[in-house]
Amino acid sequence: MNFERIKDELAQAWTVAIKDVRVYYLRPGMIMFGFLMPFFMFFSFSVKRDVGAAEGVARLLAMTVFFTAGAAGPFIIPTERKIGTYDRLLAAPMSLMTLLLGKTAVGAFFAIAVSGVSLLAGLLFFGAEILQPGLLAAGIVLGAFSFSTLGLAFGSMPTTNPGDVQMPSTLLRWGLLFISGVFIPLSEMAPVARTIAYLSPLTYAQDVMNHAVLGSGAINPWLDLSMLALSGVLFLIPSVKMHRRARVLGR
Amino acid sequence: MNNAIEVENLTKYYEKFLAVDRINFAVKQGEIFGFLGPNGAGKSTTQRMLTTLLTPTEGLILINGQDLARDSYPAKRQIGLVPEESNVYTELTAWDNLMFTASIYRVPRNERAKRAQELLETFGLWDKRDIKAENFSKGMRRRLSIAMAVIHKPSLLFLDEPTPGLDAQSIRAIWELIRQMNAEGTTVFLTTHQIEEANQLCDRVAIISHGKIAAIDTPERLKANFRRVQSVEVALEPSETLKVSETFRVSNEGLESLPGVTTQVKVGDKTRLYTEDPSALIPRVVHFAESRNLRIVSLNTLSPSLEDVFLEITGGQLGAVSQEEEKPARRGMGGRK
Numbered sequence: 001m002n003f004e005r006i007k008d009e010l011a012q013a014w015t016v017a018i019k020d021v022r023v024y025y026l027r028p029g030m031i032m033f034g035f036l037m038p039f040f041m042f043f044s045f046s047v048k049r050d051v052g053a054a055e056g057v058a059r060l061l062a063m064t065v066f067f068t069a070g071a072a073g074p075f076i077i078p079t080e081r082k083i084g085t086y087d088r089l090l091a092a093p094m095s096l097m098t099l100l101l102g103k104t105a106v107g108a109f110f111a112i113a114v115s116g117v118s119l120l121a122g123l124l125f126f127g128a129e130i131l132q133p134g135l136l137a138a139g140i141v142l143g144a145f146s147f148s149t150l151g152l153a154f155g156s157m158p159t160t161n162p163g164d165v166q167m168p169s170t171l172l173r174w175g176l177l178f179i180s181g182v183f184i185p186l187s188e189m190a191p192v193a194r195t196i197a198y199l200s201p202l203t204y205a206q207d208v209m210n211h212a213v214l215g216s217g218a219i220n221p222w223l224d225l226s227m228l229a230l231s232g233v234l235f236l237i238p239s240v241k242m243h244r245r246a247r248v249l250g251r
Numbered sequence: 252m253n254n255a256i257e258v259e260n261l262t263k264y265y266e267k268f269l270a271v272d273r274i275n276f277a278v279k280q281g282e283i284f285g286f287l288g289p290n291g292a293g294k295s296t297t298q299r300m301l302t303t304l305l306t307p308t309e310g311l312i313l314i315n316g317q318d319l320a321r322d323s324y325p326a327k328r329q330i331g332l333v334p335e336e337s338n339v340y341t342e343l344t345a346w347d348n349l350m351f352t353a354s355i356y357r358v359p360r361n362e363r364a365k366r367a368q369e370l371l372e373t374f375g376l377w378d379k380r381d382i383k384a385e386n387f388s389k390g391m392r393r394r395l396s397i398a399m400a401v402i403h404k405p406s407l408l409f410l411d412e413p414t415p416g417l418d419a420q421s422i423r424a425i426w427e428l429i430r431q432m433n434a435e436g437t438t439v440f441l442t443t444h445q446i447e448e449a450n451q452l453c454d455r456v457a458i459i460s461h462g463k464i465a466a467i468d469t470p471e472r473l474k475a476n477f478r479r480v481q482s483v484e485v486a487l488e489p490s491e492t493l494k495v496s497e498t499f500r501v502s503n504e505g506l507e508s509l510p511g512v513t514t515q516v517k518v519g520d521k522t523r524l525y526t527e528d529p530s531a532l533i534p535r536v537v538h539f540a541e542s543r544n545l546r547i548v549s550l551n552t553l554s555p556s557l558e559d560v561f562l563e564i565t566g567g568q569l570g571a572v573s574q575e576e577e578k579p580a581r582r583g584m585g586g587r588k
């Protein structure tokens with residue numbers, strides 16, 4: 001693969017991502033699962049529990065990135081398969097990886113935009129201070145990447161019905177939410193719970209946010225970032241496999 | 252001359268269901284090739300395999316001489332695809348739909364706008380370029396969908412049933428565009444179940460039935476090979492006035508038992524008699540009319556239409572107009588045994 005081709009492919013991924021952002025940001029499915037859900041989840045678990053401002057902002061950031069990034073894939077791909085526009089992308093002269101990269105970027109864009117809103121709210125209404133803006137930015141971007149490819153794995157399931165995917169993907173995300181260190185700090189968890197928490201990428205995202213906003217976390221921030229990047233890459237594997245499977249099944 | 256498409260032993264199973272059964276054919280460069288078959292014959296399945304959307308269970312596909320399974324990238328750059336449904340992005344305007352496809356098909360940036368304008372003008376959508384496709388009629392969407400498929404000037408264009416559900420004017424416009432693109436050198440693979448469309452457009456036609464290719468030839472030669480589906484069409488009238496409900500029965504009863512008639516079909520107020528030898532049948536029909544004191548309103552011989560050939564091969568009934576046909580359908584040649 002030569003340099004020119006790689007440049008082409010990256011430009012195509014970008015084109016796909018921009019197109020999806022323009023087409024889908026106002027869709028009810030996106031607004032519901034991507035934009036309202038994280039705030040709803042945050043308030044239902046944080047109100048009346050006496051959470052400090054900084055702690056609350058760190059949590060809100062982690063949750064918005066997690067839910068918004070993961071909402072795009074399971075919604076967009078089955079929708080496009082259903083109305084038939086996905087065939088246009090699959091038949092286009094770009095590799096499957098390029099297409100997946102474009103689709104990952106869509107979720108990541110949404111997540112970055114919505115977490116920007118959370119951040120603004122945190123700064124304006126809760127008077128939070130960001131101690132390490134660079135780390136925060138890296139955490140948001142890598143978290144968005146990881147959770148977006150997770151959503152993509154669900155979106156890649158060979159189905160033309162977004163409803164088939166929405167349920168399992170929501171369940172899994174809730175599962176990952178509850179086992180992670182979002183509601184209970186890692187340091188206060190029992191060893192077993194703590195081991196389980198390490199399985200959820202959200203744990204690492206939350207820990208980065210804690211470092212960036214509170215100035216302290218339970219894990220080395222570099223390890224957090226690496227784990228987010230690694231999990232993001234790993235989640236692409238089932239996506240590739242399921243796309244191949246869909247091409248055999250003809251869905 | 253090279254072949255644009257070559258297919259060997261192409262087979263597709265959906266789980267255990269055999270949809271395409273070891274088919275072989277070649278499409279020459281510069282040809283309009285029709286892929287004709289009834290619903291469920293395996294047309295779309297074949298086209299989807301040729302356009303990389305579906306992985307074949309078995310067999311070889313060469314696009315411009317290159318193995319599609321090995322590296323699909325060169326083929327994908329040369330292919331234009333009009334899918335079965337007019338799947339445009341309804342949230343985008345006609346213009347943005349075209350710009351998007353131009354960009355994923357790597358049309359050079361400075362050519363995109365010019366090309367899009369040309370196409371929108373050709374398809375009568377230029378005035379509508381800033382309107383979102385969700386407000387388009389079915390015909391407009393289809394035209395936009397075709398424009399999107401050809402924005403990169405593909406050398407090989409696939410169309411999956413481009414015209415059903417459109418008005419005569421839109422159909423003409425689409426046919427005209429296909430002819431024009433072909434005249435400029437584009438090879439066309441046209442999937443359709445409309446015989447007239449294949450007849451009007453195609454240099455060669457493959458007839459597919461139950462996943463197998465039953466015949467491949469030029470439309471005229473296919474028709475010539477089916478001499479036995481020639482027919483004589485006659486309209487008879489009794490000399491005395493009868494009740495409307497009686498007229499047709501009285502004047503046509505017995506025609507089907509004339510020697511040489513293979514099938515009889517009522518076509519409006521006429522009777523169509525299929526025969527291998529119209530010239531022998533005509534005197535018999537005249538004699539039939541004279542002996543019963545019937546007036547011959549009209550008498551025509553018809554050469555087989557592509558539709559007759561199609562129905563003959565795919566095992567459908569001749570003269571689709573008539574459902575009260577008594578005789579069993581004739582055995583199709585390519586039908587599943």
Ligand SMILES: Nc1ncnc2c1ncn2[C@@H]1O[C@H](COP(=O)(O)OP(=O)(O)OP(=O)(O)O)[C@@H](O)[C@H]1O
Binds near residue numbers: 250268293295
């Ligand atoms: N994804 C699929 N899974 C299982 N069976 C399928 C699938 N797609 C098509 N089939 C079956 O394969 C057969 C051929 O389908 P195909 O879509 O190729 O037919 P077609 O010739 O294009 O028909 P039509 O004129 O209705 O478009 C049909 O019996 C269809 O039900």
Ligand SMILES: [Mg+2]
Binds near residue numbers: 295296411
């Ligand atoms: Mg079809």
